[in-house]
Amino acid sequence: MALYLLYESAAGYACFHVQGFDEIGHKTEDVANSVTNLDRFGKVVKLQAFCPFNSALDALNQCNAVSEGHVTDGLRSFLELTLPKVRQSKKPKFSLGVAEPKLASHIYEVTKIPCESNEFVLELLRGIRLHFDKFLGNLKRADLDKAQLGLGHSYSRAKVKFNVNRVDxxxxxxxxxxxxxxxxxxxxxxxxxxxxxxxxxxxxxxxxxxxxxxxxxxxxxxxxxxxxxxxxxxxxxxxxxxxxxxxxxxxxxxxxxxxxxxxxxxxxxxxxxxxxxxxxxxxxxxxxVAKMNDIAPNLTALIGEVVGARLISHAGSLTNLAKCPSSTLQILGAEKALFSFCIDLLFPPQGIKKQGQHTKVWPHISLFIYWPGICSEKGPMARYLANKCSIASRIDCFLEKNTTAFGEKLREQVQQRLDFYDKGVAPCKNIDMMKVAIENAERKDTEMEVDKTSAKPILEKCKKRKYKAADDVEPTPDEAKRVKGKKKQRKVDQEPEPYQAADKANGPNEFKAEEATAKKKRTESENRQRKMSRKESF
The missing domain is CATH 1.10.287.4070 (Helix Hairpins)
Structure with missing residues (x-):
């Protein structure tokens, strides 16, 4: 079975015929070692045809089409004139080797020419790239380098989508x-x-x-x-x-x-x-403020202009910030403190009696200390805020539409998380809030007015849930117990005489039994705390 190779150069399209394919088809390593030798490589690969580009603009258009995997009219006519004709009744006795698999599939869809793209084809094309000026006798190496340089500059300018409003x-x-x-x-x-x-x-x-x-x-x-x-x-x-x-x-x-x-x-x-x-x-x-609203509107709506700009500055760009995981984003700006803390863990300073008692605190807050919403729960809150900032930065980086819908909903989630630590109110799930944000973003009104018909069932569903935070960052068991204990204590404070109601409803005997049970529980808890304090003292 004959093998032809399609080579796209800066000067034009070239088609090569590979001879002896049956003998060397399964010896890719031998081909990789022998492509540098022109005498041996020239016996296997022969130039079949060459079609130069008409102008620099034509070369740029052909290069863009090849990179996107599309077959142009010029490439299609070149292949139909160079390669043997393909008949539908008979199976073709040749195949075309192409470097890009996407382009190969599109060539087969348009011309019905069987194509292949594997390691053997890539090694042969690498040898053609090394000796391309030798196959074309009239083409000098300096002229080919100039054509490649000019096409590279034109291709880069065409591919870079420059937006003056989004320069971070x-x-x-x-x-x-x-x-x-x-x-x-x-x-x-x-x-x-x-x-x-x-x-x-x-x-x-x-x-x-x-x-x-x-x-x-x-x-x-x-x-x-x-x-x-x-x-x-x-x-x-x-x-x-x-x-x-x-x-x-x-x-x-x-x-x-x-x-x-x-x-x-x-x-x-x-x-x-x-x-x-x-x-x-x-x-x-x-x-x-104006620039941040254009570049990162959702991040700005979440944590403000100054903190968002500091995050982008420490990451290097908005794209780098979007690539960072939330754990890395959480410690941006605290690299020195993290390094010194790790050194203290590995090599404790002199004078510390017990292992694990360090003078420094874990640097888990970093740039979020500038955010005014940081409460007493700094560690969990910084972790949760870093998660939301990571989502907002990725939306701003890859979303072409300029909207603050997602940032507003993420800020609502952060506020609900603060209420969770303060009052025990469970925040909504992230997927539910994003559904509402997508509905609001699709509207023409950019003021983010909440649609009551779509948001009401979701918010009611969130209120029925008990002590369950967002899916991405679940509260630890200690946090849930602490919040639950605060809620019970607040309930006791609101009802200073809870046993009088029980006395009226159930009678004096039942009230005494309940009072004895409560007293027993209080005594057990006090004994447990006393034992824990003794263990810590030892």
Whole structure:
């Protein structure tokens, strides 16, 4: 059975005829070792036909079609003219070797030419790639390299889908610049207070905000020139007339030293720098909010713009964040603490009496410490929040539609989890909440109004469940017992006299029996706790 090979190069399509296929068909290792030798390889593989591309645009279109597994009209006509004709009544006595299995299947669907793609075919095509310029005598190696380089650049530009609204690099630079601005503003405002307090020390106690302090210092300059005429300007800056009057009175009785005109000019320039930095920080925050709503709307709706931007910055990009599992996402930003904690576990420091008593805490919170919803249950809550952030980041990365439906529902789940630790209210399942989010995302209204007809049965189903959390992160038995104990204690607090009702309903004898049983249970629990405390002391 004859074998033909289809080779797609940057210059055009080439068809090769393999001779002696029956003898070497099952010796792939021998072929792999002998493809580098042109004398031996040229005896087996012969050039059958070559069809060059008409232009660079034609080469790009053919390359895109091959990568997607489609057969173009040019490739189909080339194969029909080069290969033997295929008759439906007879079985073909040849096959075509193709590198891409997807392209091979499409060629068979269109032309009915039997195709194959295996290791033997790939080794032969590798040899053709090495000696392709030798098979074509008129083609130089330098010309082939130029064609490959030009086609590679064109193919890369065509494949990269550039969206200016979803460039996460700007978010990474914005959050880094924001942190740098915070440090610079804090240090600059501290220096300004130290310098200007030499001239007007009473102003520090009156104006606490560094931005307003800088604006007041820029407006007042020399305290000796401050009078009641500037009261209206101070009121606009401070926002309170009483505070402005207090500043004027403090300036009249100030104990500060006088400054020279040159020093006052330097102080004024210093205040202007602080004011410009604060104003630029506000603009940068607004830009970050708008950018995060375009890039990661669901992650923003879940944990906010700043924490979401910090996660993207530590991961490197939104795609890297989407690839991270929730366990890795949970410790982003705490790599040094995790490393030092592991070192302490392996090599305990000197002076620790008992094994396992370490001075450091497990770094399980990391960047989530900036999230305001972190409660007393920091470890379980950080684990649950990392799970939801992983889902939100993957939705933002791979979903083309810009919507906040999933982020809002994930935030509701987080809030329900907080209620679970506080009140014992069981959160809904993740699959139920995602169904509601998909229904809301399909609507044209982007304000996320909950459809009562579709959400009501699901929410009622969630209320009937007892102490069952979301499917992805189940509460541990200790958490469920603790929440259940809190609920029982709260019920006892709400009913301060539970045995009086039983006395009225069941009579005095039954009430005494129940009281004795409850007393016995309390005694057993106290004895159990006493034994546990003795064991811990030993």
């Amino acid at each position: 690099n700007m978010v990474i630079q914005a959050i880094s610049h924001l942190d740098l601005l915070d440090k610079n503003i804090n240090s600059s405002s501290m220096r300004l207070r130290e310098v200007y307090s030499w001239h007007f020390p009473e102003l520090v106690k009156i104006v606490n905000d560094y931005y307003r302090y800088a604006k007041v210092a820029n407006y007042v300059e020399n305290k000796l020139e401050l009078s009641d005429d500037k009261l209206s300007g101070l009121t606009e800056i401070v926002g309170d007339e009483d505070t402005a009057k207090e500043i004027v009175e403090a300036a009249k009785a100030s104990m500060g030293q006088d400054l020279s005109p040159v020093d006052l000019v330097i102080v004024k320039q210093h205040t202007q720098c602080v004011i410009k930095a604060v104003e630029f920080r506000k603009k940068l925050c607004d830009y970050l």
